[in-house]
Amino acid sequence: MSFWQKYVFSVDHKVIGMQYLLTGILMGVIGAYMSYVFRMQLAFPGKEVPFFGLVTAAEYNALITNHGSIMIFWFAMPVLIAAFGNFLIPLMIGADDMVFPRINRLSYQIFLLSAVILIVSFFVPGGGFGGAWTAYPPLSAKAEYNLTPWGSSLWLLAVALEFVAFLLGGINFITTLMNSRAKGMKYLDIPIVLWMIVIASILFMASVGPLIAGAIMLLFDQLIGTGFFDPSRGGDPVLWQHLFWFFGHPEVYVVLLPAMGIVAEVMTTFSRKKLFAYKTVLFTTIATGVLSFFVWAHHQFIAGIDPRMANIFTVTTVLISIPIAEMLFVYIATLYGGSIRFTTAMLFALAFLATFLIGGVTGIFLGASGADIYFHDTYFVIAHFHYTFVPIAVIAVFAGIYYWFPKMFGRFMNETLGKIHFWGTFLPFNTIFLPLFFTGAAGDHRRIFTYANFPQLATPGLQDLRIIATVSVVILICFQFLFFWNFFYSMFRGAKAGKNPWNANTLEWVAPSPPPHGNFDVFPEVYRGPYEFSVPGRAQDFWPQNEKA
Amino acid sequence: MLDFMSLLRESASTFARDIDHLIAWVAILGGFWWLIAEGVLVWLIVKFRHKEGVRAQYITGEKKEEMKWIHWPHNLILLCDVAIIIMAINVWYNVKQKLPPADDTIRVIGQQWSWRFVHSGKDGILGTPDDVETVEDLHVQVGKTYHFKLETTDVLHNFSVPVFRLKQDSIPGRVITGWFKPTMTGTFDIQCAEMCGIGHGIMMGRIHVQTPEEYDQWLSTQQKVAQSH
Numbered sequence A: 001m002s003f004w005q006k007y008v009f010s011v012d013h014k015v016i017g018m019q020y021l022l023t024g025i026l027m028g029v030i031g032a033y034m035s036y037v038f039r040m041q042l043a044f045p046g047k048e049v050p051f052f053g054l055v056t057a058a059e060y061n062a063l064i065t066n067h068g069s070i071m072i073f074w075f076a077m078p079v080l081i082a083a084f085g086n087f088l089i090p091l092m093i094g095a096d097d098m099v100f101p102r103i104n105r106l107s108y109q110i111f112l113l114s115a116v117i118l119i120v121s122f123f124v125p126g127g128g129f130g131g132a133w134t135a136y137p138p139l140s141a142k143a144e145y146n147l148t149p150w151g152s153s154l155w156l157l158a159v160a161l162e163f164v165a166f167l168l169g170g171i172n173f174i175t176t177l178m179n180s181r182a183k184g185m186k187y188l189d190i191p192i193v194l195w196m197i198v199i200a201s202i203l204f205m206a207s208v209g210p211l212i213a214g215a216i217m218l219l220f221d222q223l224i225g226t227g228f229f230d231p232s233r234g235g236d237p238v239l240w241q242h243l244f245w246f247f248g249h250p251e252v253y254v255v256l257l258p259a260m261g262i263v264a265e266v267m268t269t270f271s272r273k274k275l276f277a278y279k280t281v282l283f284t285t286i287a288t289g290v291l292s293f294f295v296w297a298h299h300q301f302i303a304g305i306d307p308r309m310a311n312i313f314t315v316t317t318v319l320i321s322i323p324i325a326e327m328l329f330v331y332i333a334t335l336y337g338g339s340i341r342f343t344t345a346m347l348f349a350l351a352f353l354a355t356f357l358i359g360g361v362t363g364i365f366l367g368a369s370g371a372d373i374y375f376h377d378t379y380f381v382i383a384h385f386h387y388t389f390v391p392i393a394v395i396a397v398f399a400g401i402y403y404w405f406p407k408m409f410g411r412f413m414n415e416t417l418g419k420i421h422f423w424g425t426f427l428p429f430n431t432i433f434l435p436l437f438f439t440g441a442a443g444d445h446r447r448i449f450t451y452a453n454f455p456q457l458a459t460p461g462l463q464d465l466r467i468i469a470t471v472s473v474v475i476l477i478c479f480q481f482l483f484f485w486n487f488f489y490s491m492f493r494g495a496k497a498g499k500n501p502w503n504a505n506t507l508e509w510v511a512p513s514p515p516p517h518g519n520f521d522v523f524p525e526v527y528r529g530p531y532e533f534s535v536p537g538r539a540q541d542f543w544p545q546n547e548k549a
Numbered sequence B: 001m002l003d004f005m006s007l008l009r010e011s012a013s014t015f016a017r018d019i020d021h022l023i024a025w026v027a028i029l030g031g032f033w034w035l036i037a038e039g040v041l042v043w044l045i046v047k048f049r050h051k052e053g054v055r056a057q058y059i060t061g062e063k064k065e066e067m068k069w070i071h072w073p074h075n076l077i078l079l080c081d082v083a084i085i086i087m088a089i090n091v092w093y094n095v096k097q098k099l100p101p102a103d104d105t106i107r108v109i110g111q112q113w114s115w116r117f118v119h120s121g122k123d124g125i126l127g128t129p130d131d132v133e134t135v136e137d138l139h140v141q142v143g144k145t146y147h148f149k150l151e152t153t154d155v156l157h158n159f160s161v162p163v164f165r166l167k168q169d170s171i172p173g174r175v176i177t178g179w180f181k182p183t184m185t186g187t188f189d190i191q192c193a194e195m196c197g198i199g200h201g202i203m204m205g206r207i208h209v210q211t212p213e214e215y216d217q218w219l220s221t222q223q224k225v226a227q228s229h
């Protein structure tokens, strides 16, 4: 096989997963670079930013818009769903590949195209789109308002294509899980991470339809002058907000669930414990998914919707804290009676729980409509959702990468470097976003490129907090170089890993490391659930799913 | 609790206190559960770290007496949630749903990228020839209840006065009515809190909350300007 067949046009799910992983991480690096640039502007307004230059107001808006879009659509989703889903699903159910390998490849190619279009959109006349990742019309609909005719249309086209890519991917995930499971693998023998990825795919497919329709309507408004969202032509700008958030809120759970799944696999393996109440986890996941369709308007409390609606959405939003809290409690309870080993992967998994708890609790402030009047669109919101998204898209992803690296490449990553990387990520992450809760509470509005015009906000006390946050961003980014070094060095030179280096139970550890095309020498048969650790009366403290009784 | 409130901006409207108290209650109830959860997490991490020769226990979490450790906190959280929902809706109702009778009405017009304000002038009635229009500076009297009529000429904006705990999107084609009653004199920031294009970050304004005397004096200078034209 030539290089091209093997690595570029492959239909092997592992190669496609790896393509998604590397493309997603590359986009994440671009997104992080953007956050560095606009944070520098906020901490040192009007100064030249090293490796960028002066930041204009238009550039600032384009930077935050594309930072948000990239982090959600081109980093979190491809890495959490597409990369881990592609790599893990066939391996963990004992199959040789996805049901539709060619659709799988097409999905990645469309995704890559969308990423290229997005990047091109930064460099077209007028510059990149700057109307925030939520793209509310009329600003996003008319060039005379946003002044970036090319940037806006390309941004929208890129987003629409990206959705198509994930629709195609989702079809594969669902059919494969339903149809290709190893002999003997019942529904309740499926590792929780796969359930999470597949439920997330279903959520995505059920929520994205209205937004695709909305995106096409918006594209028409931009390009051929229709007025779907223009009141002077009988349209309604608030309609877009409903379409956007009907998708946008479930989207949070679309990325959250795979992250929770990864954390479950890592935690059970490194505490040698059965997942506490597997069935409860599964059913609360489904309940959360369903509930997430009934909370979208909490993003619109003060957007001019009928004020009575806020009451209904306050109830649903605050109540969604119940299943989420339940899931977190179950995870914490899993540690009870364990034998915890602090590998790098485990440190990241535990850090996920510790930080996501902050994201969850602060969400209640925003769900409680009366309090949201004050917090809406302040840095409190920014801090809140980064306390959910960074644990999801960064911390859990690192847990997954350190955990499955030996399977991906047949070698270990260096643990010492890994632990330094862990602390260099965990500590600065908190010192970036904790201060932002306080600037937000003091009234810092988001999407403001300099506070110099607002006397009450341009005080030294607040500015110091902004500087702490920005310096922490720089520190956090520096420590990521360590990760990249570790990743690429270990790929070729890391200590060799056997089939099942962590003594885990699930089927991917039955395949050779790295697994060849087709995955298994002999297809495994399944005799028990995925988390039979420390079963009394056995010499070993693990019991692989495929081991005969 | 009041000390905790100093994290927020000073409160200068009648409903600002209500919102602050709601925030404090959410902080207390949420903070309580957060501390318990983090505490248990850290305790378990320390207590059950790997020790040579000690094996993990086999616990499935499927027995009733195991699940009660999850169910009890869960039920108590539900209680806290209900309390928060009731308080939140109560505050919301007073701020956004109920419209107390007005002493005076102003028009607030957002446009890329400045605020226009129309004051009712001497006769206290909007839409008459003595209305006073200003850009960026809004003048109101302390202790009076105001209705505002919020409009926009182009894109979405958001009329936000942090010291009042007031925030409301403006929408093209609609006039959105809301209210506030200032309780403290001074000059405060007005921000635009909805992304409205390149100038969003500089779309500022000031609200001057004045005593009736100061306000009358300001009004008379306005008329002089108008007459000298």
Ligand code: HEM
Binding pocket: A032, A035, A036, A039, A064, A065, A067, A068, A069, A071, A072, A076, A131, A132, A133, A134, A382, A386, A389, A390, A393, A394, A432, A446, A447, A448, A473
């Ligand atoms: C390197 C770490 C990160 C830093 C320092 C950072 C910082 C920020 C800041 C300060 C803003 C607000 C900008 C403004 O309103 O002026 C922002 C916006 C945003 N961030 Fe991040 N972020 C990081 C990582 C992430 C991740 C991992 C995600 C999601 C997976 C994410 C998603 C978003 C979104 C959706 C927005 C809203 C953009 C908008 O207002 O249109 N960020 N980020």
Ligand SMILES: [Cu+2]
Binding pocket: B110, B111, B113, B156, B157, B158, B192, B193, B194, B195, B196, B200, B203
């Ligand atoms: Cu504005």
Ligand SMILES: [Cu+2]
Binding pocket: B157, B158, B192, B193, B194, B195, B196, B197, B199, B200, B201, B203
């Ligand atoms: Cu604005």
